[in-house]
Amino acid sequence: MASPYFMHSRSVLTRGGNQSAICPPAAASLRSRLTRRRTKDQVSSVAVKVEAEEATVSEQRPSSAPLSTGSCCELKPKTEPEASLQHPHSRRRRQLKVEYDQDEGVSPVKTECWEPPDWKKQLGFIREMRSSRDAPVDNMGAEKCYDTNAPGHVRRFQVLVSLMLSSQTKDQVTAAAMQKLRAHGCTVENILATDDEKLGKLIYPVGFWRNKVKYLKLTSAMLQKEFGGDIPNTVEGLVRLPGVGPKMAHLAMDIAWDQVSGIGVDTHVHRISNRLGWLRKPTKSPEETRKALEEWLPRELWSEINWLLVGFGQQVCQPVSPLCSMCLNQHSCPSAHKCSPAKRPKAGSPCSTSPTSSFKIKTESVKDETTNKESPVSPTTLRRPKNKVNS
Template structure:
């Protein structure tokens, strides 16, 4: 019985050899179980995988027979060892911006008469966008690259911010970084300097990061200049389609699409130019494609500026001045409001020790009635990325 037990024990064990750590001519022979051997191999393979390819061998391993003194030994040449790839990852491809609709949007009735009427009104109005818009930022720069970069920065700051605040921030930023709004100057400035200069605009913390990252990317990939395509512009941090189209129009005099902001979004919906109306920011892209599908191409470059000024002075977000608008008398605006003025006389009697004094206070009460425009039909404000 003991002989059988011993034989079975020998089958479960096998001999292994290893060089003696004390003398090169001595080889040690050891008996180990199959389970221990397999566990050792497993542990050894895991250790080899974790080892770096350029890690030098230990002194014992370098002297042991069967090992090469070069770093690329047999264990590291094993096919089971993962190969670590070097080099930077492939750059992410820019997301393509759609330019056309599969089915063009129907042309709104009397749109040309409406467009010409608004354009005529705008010719007699000086709006904030006319004196402090994004196209004004380039006028204080001489170098063509700096002029284009100043336009881009102004557009990045204008999101969810009034033109007056944007213009002041651009001026302060230019002074803070040395008097010239250039890619090199923005890269050299620290984030705190940029943040202090643009602190009055909306989302200033995020815009500080966007401007710094954009300057670095323009330097690395576009020779410190503003790119000339919509897709390349939209690959910049914080730049969306609206900014891209307006940048191309102002900086490069290229007409590649309509820039849709909150004013264009609101006014074109009030005019009934979209069926169905676009009521939320997610439909802004559809609104732009709708307009581009039927509005003549030669008008794409001017409609944003025209409607922005119209929205800043007459077609206000709250309390639009329909009494001053020429669209209402012509029946061109389905959202027009009628304004009814009435006068009421209020009297207040003051009694003192003496003759009574009666003071009459006259006030004008203004009542507005909505014909085809209710709060639920107005579009929601755009987010920073959409505007």
Template sequence: MARLLSFVIAIACCACAVVAQTPPAIFEANPGIGGGGSQFKDSPHFRVYGASDSQADAAIKELEAAYNCLVETIGWRSSGLSYNTASNAGPYYKMNIYGVSSLGSAAGQMFSDARSGMSYLKVLKGSLPDPKVTVHEYGHALTYHERLWVDQTRTGAWWETLAQYIADLYMTSPACEKSRAKFGQKEGRTIVDLIRVIGGSYQVIVDGSAATGNQYQAWPFFAYLTYNPDNYPGLGQTAVRDMIRKYKPKSNDDPLFALARVTTTPVQTIVGRYWARMANGDIGHKQIKEVFMSTRGRLNQANVEGSSGSYKGKAARQPRYMGANIIPLKGSGAITAKITADMAFTATFAVRGQGGATRYVDFENGNGKVSLAPGEEASLVVVNTPKNLIPYDAFKIPTEANRGLSYQVQLTGATASPAMRTSRISRDTTRVASTITTTTRVTRSSTARPAAAPSLKPPPSTSSDDDLSSLHEPSSPSASPPPRKRKRAPPSKLPAVKKSRTSSPPSTPTAPPPHWEEVYKLTQAMRATTIAPVDTMGCAVLADRAAPVEVQRYQTLTSLMLSSQTKDTVTAVAIQTLKSSLPGGLTLESVLATPETRIDELICKVGFHATKAKYIKATAVLLRDRWGGDIPPTIEGLISLPGVGPKMAYLCMSAAWGRDEGVGVDVHVHRITNRWGWHRTRTPEETRKALQAWLPREKWHEINALLVGFGQTVCLPVGPRCGGWVKKERIKKEKVEVVKEEDEDEEVVTGRRTVLRRAVAVKEEKDVKVKTEEELEDIEDIGLGRS
């Protein structure tokens, strides 16, 4: 009887560990966790300390929405429960969130209190309203409270991948739509970085290597498991959570071994199909597909070399463990391929039709065949999928996992694209980009409690708590600006255009121009053939993604202020020079502490550098005194800054705040849309209003980069390279009058006539003084050149 009683008790205790108890509606506060404080704001599941009312309200709404979706809907273990017990019976405590003024180079950190087993967050006050920071850190907390990945070094780098996935899931997924609506939160924009994911697809699937790691970008693999477009058993909404719950306790396995316990489908098959679908941006995530369609021309897929139907993977880009080569093909009709390799692999034809329909054809024994219908295109996807899983620590990848797959391909009916198409512009872009270091976010600790992952060697801490931190800013080497051979004077006959200093009301809806969707899709297709300067050096991509979010916003604004009358290649180097030369990097504080003359010296290669230096200094003072050290969160506020006009304001709102409140219209968008006959407008501001009156709002974010890059590489002001891509009857022909050909183009569109004017005054090695009729109010008003 005693033995039987013990057995029953054991079963009952086991049940306690897995069966969730009904939690209280309002959790108990615990100010002892993280230090507490006298200034705080409560919600049912969270308490926010040390923040303003608006910051605390914003953080509470996004965290309560995240809790409602992730815990109450999807079923992650509550952050109100202690790590120290597997029981879900309680007690339940509110999670403490601390708004702080400084975290070193981090924007947010997750900590754990060893005594209570509770987690808490420290987030920069300005970053509290940003789910890319706050929900990311909350993702660390959920991982911690699920327990089984803690203290397992081979899960280390995956903590960051998982936190990124959770942030994006909260912001974009249909699963969280009701939760966001319940707390008044709008759908956010995806944080996907396809340039790193697809351009670096050959890397180990999650790679934590210093400087080159992808742990912050690899999260779409988790999204694929969640959306499960191939209907594999065991995958779906709870698959990622279950990769923790089915992790073998204290095994130090990497998460792929846990995935093997979640589903009966081999991990190799799942990874192979994930990469095949990534070739089309087709993993079930709507926004990722949209981003793919607008950026695929910028993706580095130069994975093979060879010709005449015989190719091999480039040695430097051979796919590592669970990595892939995605190889776009040019061909039609029947295509066959035979692959030989020195290791096991998975190969697939990824096919996409004109309407967006996709299909996938797997290889058998290295042989594949597909028949393309008219309008279909295909990619060959080769994935390194060894027969047996390799246990690996992503921070210290073993030789076996880091070994590239050596393979050869024999193709008939199609040719591979061994390299990206390049032009003078894209070669210039590549040359300058090679001097600019892309920053990555580094975590101090992701696995250990209380010790940090040994490969990261964090500085000694006076706290006994564990911290899981992200968004750190590594130092960046300086880049020398390219030599400037000549200066150009602006045309004296073109007066500055005065713009309104206030934003205009929403445009009255009008009917869209005929055939605009066809023209738009053809433009995307042309755009996909080359990399433009805006893709790698545009103002939207120059901010340090490792920096605190308010610093990123400030760097984006500064980039926009420097970009007027200046090539992207020059703007990019100027920003890098400011980052490397100012004490503490390009921050509001460093600009405030630096004399205007020194800023002018550092940006001397950009157009109108003296005026821009004055505006940058004046703006810094206003941001400090009137805007609490951050950039304004409204169009009106941005336009109130010296040197910022409507174009900059709308682009800044989109790039810095993630809110598309209008179309950013520069000279390229203005020129091209008028050339197409979409409207007859005289100024970029008129073009913005005309576009907003009919262009679907979901395209407001992408159209600027799409048409700027299109204007830089294809639809040039003189000698456009559009060729026969766009049918004549689809685009209204405009009369073009060329006054003088030089390097920098300027234009005025009047009625049906587009007049292109070129600067003709050229002086060697000397600054050109520009005289205007009156004081300039807006950097955008300096001439009408490209910005």
């Protein structure tokens, strides 16, 4: 049969010979379009894979390494949207960093410096109680023990010697020992030329005088060898000397070199600072007290605080039986009246050299009929007329 239908079916069923030759023109054009589309899709997918692989290689390759000139494919610079799509993490990090740097609304965390309550009022009362300047430290301290007419290096050496002798020793004993040393010749050369027995007799009876004889000899030799007979002008250099601690070093810097390097904390300053509550937490050593005080106490008071508290501790806030009833800080001190005597010391007792003469207190003894004891002194009568305090 010569029907076109059967002719087309025969060509499909037999599949023999060249199919393009026997296929009708419409089928051939449809087939060619499908073939071209399939080929184009394959080429585009291959191009995408190549581009993805090149992008991976470019991420692993250092940015400073140049691309090889012989590469078959060149990477085209990507626009900002493309880079943000392919590298979301790096883009997010950059945004966070820029936003953090430019954010002006976030204020930095402010750390408030701790300071004890009412410390300024307490310090003012201590200045008032010390205004007469009649404590032992005022007349026989390290500032009064050197020869003002001696050369500068000799004066500084005598200041250091008086500080070394004052450890665990009353000011009266230290001043007497310094007077004998100065009469003998208190210089580096004379100390080295004096034998230990003679030097011990000169400084006796200061506390631990045998050890201090050794320290004086070793320190004098070190000063002559390393510092040309003068004392060091730094705290680090002073604490290297035998028998010199941080307290002596800071006081020597203040008195000898007129430089405030720190607070000189001895037993008086250590005790009174803990009693007044001037520390964030109680301390167990003078060095801990020094660090705690320097955290909050203004630097312009570092030089004055040693002189004030030492004299205050010698007259009022004594180690044993402090005279809290005569202290102007008895209402604000957390340690007041915990170990204080109930009545004033009698005339002629060791405590009579305290502030009774300097305060000029005028009180009347009121005796209780039932207990026949003297009542405590009223705090209003303790105040001295306001005078200018010499700082």
